[in-house]
Amino acid sequence: MQYMLIMRATDEAVEAYKQIPFEQVIEAMGKYNESMIDAGVLTAGEGLSDASEGFVVDFSADPPLVTDGPYGETKELFNGFWILEVSSKEEAAEWAKRCPLGPGSKLEVRRVQGVDDFPADNEWIQKEEGWREEEAARRAASTPGGSAG
């Protein structure tokens, strides 16, 4: 199962991080990433650039309103993520606890949904299965098959 570790930092934490030499931060993160690569659990991960380069799409309006910000009352910013392939929630938690972050920072850990998460009895899911079967029958009539993938 896959879990996403979402890095959330307060403005204070971001400021505090700026006080630590960049080299030191990079090294700590690098070692953390390396440990997850060595264990074979890291499948993706990116840092996000400063929020000033981002923007907000607000769906309160129709059509949705695109603004440079402000971020309103949000005191925490998402500024990076990792996606881990692990065997349990506890394993995800164990890796998350090893992240070299300081006070004011949080990691939000969320399970990434897979196919099994969608209800098999949902009307649209069933409709899609129906289309798929028709398509399969149509192709079976026109192609020579091939090996089971």
Next chain:
Amino acid sequence: MTPGDAVTADETARRAEDSARRAVVAVWRIESARIVATLTRFTGDFALAEDLGQDALADALAQWPTQGVPRNGAAWLTAVAKRKAIDHWRRQERLDQRVAALGRDLERQEQAGADAVPWDPDEIDDDVLRLVFTACHPVLSAQARVALTLRVVAGLETTEIARAFLVPVATIQQRIVRAKQALAEAEVPFETPPRAERTARLGAVLGVIYAIFTEGHAATAGDDWMRPELSLEAIRLARQLAALQPDESEVHGLLALLELTVARFPARIDAHGEPVLLADQDRRRWDRGAIRRGSAALARAEGFGRGLGPYALQAAIAQTHADASDFAATDWPRIVAAYDALLRIAPSPVVALNRAVAVSMADGPAAALAIVDALAGERALAVGHLLPSVRGEVLARLGRDDEAREAFALAAARTQNERERAVLLAKAAAGR
């Protein structure tokens, strides 16, 4: 709440204990390879190191739920295991230099505080690699290598391995005990093989990882919920190996093959649990992330410029499928070329037959029929359903319906798999 407070309190305690137990298992999963590797270097005895690690794990399972998970679980487990090693030797009255060395190491570690890194990470990585090579040693049977690798490198518990392979726990326990005995008797040194042997031994390691993956991928029988997990475990092992041996092209080739194969998992089985043929799979359900990772690994394998090995070539075939928007849009000549190369370095009748399927798409059914018929004498294909099944497809495309029906009927009679038989009988009845 009708059951009353006492029951609820029991339930709460049980849940807390269960959660602590899972935390212990999670730490073990992450750290066990490094711990056992370190202990093996210290004790010079792989079997002893593995036992000590398991004993330390048992202690953790008993203590952590009540005393809390230590900040550095790996250091805790290693220290406990080293103390057990010293006790073990004391009992055997073998107070030699090794005990002294271990004792000094423990003291240093305790002085430095439990949170200090108890080892040199660079050395550890080498140790883990040695561990991989030891668990996959050629003196062991293929089954023993698989069990030992899952246990000591992946950190799976005996019960998990037994469940994954649908065999009794006692069988797996026995396999592991015998494997450790065999390694001890053969006096297998704890080392990465010398340069000259490296490639041959690496082949055994890759074979073990591929066997683990295939067991999950084939999903042959029984309660199959654990099977995809097993494939993912194999991918984690392959990633681990790629991190440990970044200069070996075929390691990246194997990783690429596994990622590109696992990418199709979401589309391989329909809502009724029936297998879906590659031609019929909904490619929108393929895992793009896995395809990206697989392609990146293949690019690394190609980057060595020394030609591709068998795993990388199979990965190249899988990548060609992944690149195609649908079955008809597949770059068949590229797949034929990959099979040509595969036949040169790893010839087998099954590869030749798969190549024939690609040829039928690239050059038409007549060219393919000639290849299929030339394979009729192969012993490896004489009993299975593969040859008549492919022959049926090719004949049907040539419009030779009666012969196609015959071939499908023969294939149906030969297959051991009920679902496959149903598909083949349906084709026989339809005349294609």
